[in-house]
Amino acid sequence: xxxxxxxxxxxxxxxxxxxxxxxxxxxxxNNLQWFHQNPWGQLINLFxxxxxTKQNGRLSATTVATERYSLLYIxxxxxxxxxxxxxxxxxxxxxSEKLVxxxxxxxxxxx
Amino acid sequence: xxxxxxxxxxxxxxxxxxxxxxxxxRSGDLSVYWYQQSLDQGLQFLIQYYNGEERAKGNILERFSxxxxxxxxxxxxxxxxxxxxxxxxxxxxxxxxxxxxxxFGSGTRLTVV
Numbered sequence: 001x002x003x004x005x006x007x008x009x010x011x012x013x014x015x016x017x018x019x020x021x022x023x024x025x026x027x028x029x030n031n032l033q034w035f036h037q038n039p040w041g042q043l044i045n046l047f048x049x050x051x052x053t054k055q056n057g058r059l060s061a062t063t064v065a066t067e068r069y070s071l072l073y074i075x076x077x078x079x080x081x082x083x084x085x086x087x088x089x090x091x092x093x094x095x096s097e098k099l100v101x102x103x104x105x106x107x108x109x110x111x
Numbered sequence: 112x113x114x115x116x117x118x119x120x121x122x123x124x125x126x127x128x129x130x131x132x133x134x135x136x137r138s139g140d141l142s143v144y145w146y147q148q149s150l151d152q153g154l155q156f157l158i159q160y161y162n163g164e165e166r167a168k169g170n171i172l173e174r175f176s177x178x179x180x181x182x183x184x185x186x187x188x189x190x191x192x193x194x195x196x197x198x199x200x201x202x203x204x205x206x207x208x209x210x211x212x213x214x215f216g217s218g219t220r221l222t223v224v
Contacts, residue, residue: 033212041199041218045113048212086154088213098144098167099203099213101154 002027002091006102013077013109021072021105023087031090032063033099034072038083046072046085077109114138117202117216125224129190132219136183136204142166143185144205144213145177149198160185192223 003026013019025032034046047054047061049070054061058077063070074081084106088099114137124130136143145157147170156169160179171177174192179185189196199220203213 031212035215041220043201043215043218045212045214088154097142098156098159098169100156103153 002029002089002093002100004087004089004100004102006085006087006105008105009103010106011108013107015077015079015109015111017077017109018073018075019077019107021074021085021087021107023070023072023089023102025068025070025087025089027068028092029065029089030092031099032070033088034061034070035086035088036081036083037086037104043086074107077107079109079111082107082109113214113216115202115204115214115216117200117219119219120217121220121222123222123224124192126192126194128192128223129188130192130221132187132189132200132202132221134185134187134202134204134216136185136202137206137214140204140206140214141183142205143179143183144203145171145185145187146201146203146215147198148201148218149195154201157187189221194223197221197223
């Protein structure tokens with residue numbers, strides 16, 4: 001099945017810093033989403049971005065489908081950005097109608 | 112509120128018992144997915160239902176079963192529970208027509224003691 005690799009696995013920042021999280025995937029996809037899992041365990045959908053670029057406030061994401069990677073940018077980080085960021089993809093191959101998750105990037109933003 | 116409702120939020124039960132987790136998908140979504148998140152396995156796909164029919168199976172144990180009812184809500188039944196079944200169980204729904212992707216509920220935290 002499709003493989004999803006996220007980097008870095010851990011990231012520690014000071015408040016106000018910028019960061020880039022990366023997601024590589026092994027096959028063509030028709031869906032890619034970025035999620036934030038907060039300390040309470042909730043999975044918050046950040047972006048639905050199978051291709052192109054999107055922005056939402058301090059967060060933006062870019063997916064280059066032809067090169068099989070996606071990037072999540074966090075600018076001016078805040079302590080509330082702490083948590084685990086997951087990239088998840090759905091393969092275009094038939095019979096694979098499900099999201100496959102990477103192992104996540106654990107972000108800690110210190111005040 | 113994501114629009115996907117899961118109950119209960121927390122569940123503590125003893126080994127050998129059976130529990131039922133419930134999920135109501137976002138209005139209009141026909142597909143329901145169940146995922147398990149444990150510390151050592153990450154987020155694992157269990158099973159998918161589409162408009163009442165089983166569509167895809169993942170790493171779901173034989174002790175686990177699910178169904179989707181005519182009103183589209185779904186239940187995940189976990190039986191003969193073991194300590195290792197302790198995990199966060201998420202339900203998600205999707206709307207393939209509008210391409211919003213998958214929306215996840217807030218999860219049920221199951222603790223088996």
